[in-house]
Amino acid sequence: MESNQNDPNILNDLIKINNxxxxxxxxxxxxxxxxxxxxxxxxxxxxxxxxxxxxxxLTPQVELAGQYASDRTKLSGELFxxxxxxxxxxxxxNMKVLLENCERGEEAFREVYxxxxxxxxxxxxxxxxxxxxxxxxxxxxxxxxKILRDI
Numbered sequence: 731m732e733s734n735q736n737d738p739n740i741l742n743d744l745i746k747i748n749n750x751x752x753x754x755x756x757x758x759x760x761x762x763x764x765x766x767x768x769x770x771x772x773x774x775x776x777x778x779x780x781x782x783x784x785x786x787x788l789t790p791q792v793e794l795a796g797q798y799a800s801d802r803t804k805l806s807g808e809l810f811x812x813x814x815x816x817x818x819x820x821x822x823x824n825m826k827v828l829l830e831n832c833e834r835g836e837e838a839f840r841e842v843y844x845x846x847x848x849x850x851x852x853x854x855x856x857x858x859x860x861x862x863x864x865x866x867x868x869x870x871x872x873x874x875x876k877i878l879r880d881i
Contacts (some may be wrong), residue, residue: 737852739794741788744861745800747842748781748788750807754835755781757811758828761818762809767825773878774832777871791857829879836872840865869872 755774762770789799814831818824843865850858 736791736795736854736857737849738792738797740846740849741792741795741857742800742850743804743842744846744864745785745788745792746802746804747807747839748785749801749805750810751781751835751839752778753807754811754814754832757797757814758832761828762825765825767828770825770829770878773874776812777875779786780867780871787860787864791860806838807835810838826879829875833872833875833879836868836875839868840872843868 749777755778758772759774762768762774785799793798810831814828817831818828846853846861847865848859853861
């Protein structure tokens with residue numbers, strides 16, 4: 731039976747991982763600029779804008795479920811960003827290392843989205859479709875990141 735009610739906790743997990751993604755790419759911009767690799771900034775900003783659009787799309791669904799959209803990140807994301815800084819410093823600002831870390835972040839993003847889709851009985855068909863579309867767009871971004879890493 732189709733539910734019109736969406737689980738706001740699932741939706742807020744998606745918002746949090748998008749907040750993590752935004753924070754991660756802002757950090758990546760700073761780390762790249764420290765090493766004179768500012769050319770990557772435009773790509774990282776595209777990913778930031780993509781996550782901002784995802785959040786904008788999910789927020790009304792959380793509010794319809796009677797809660798506020800989260801403005802927080804996940805603790806695991808905060809720890810991962812700390813690791814990004816440490817690893818970047820150890821690697822001497824190697825751009826490939828930074829891009830590999832960004833790729834790990836994209837993989838974590840995908841896992842949170844897959845988990846949300848696995849709990850699909852707690853989401854309406856319309857919301858599941860939005861999540862699937864966002865996941866497809868993120869996969870394209872991830873593929874572009876892999877290409878950038880291998881250049």
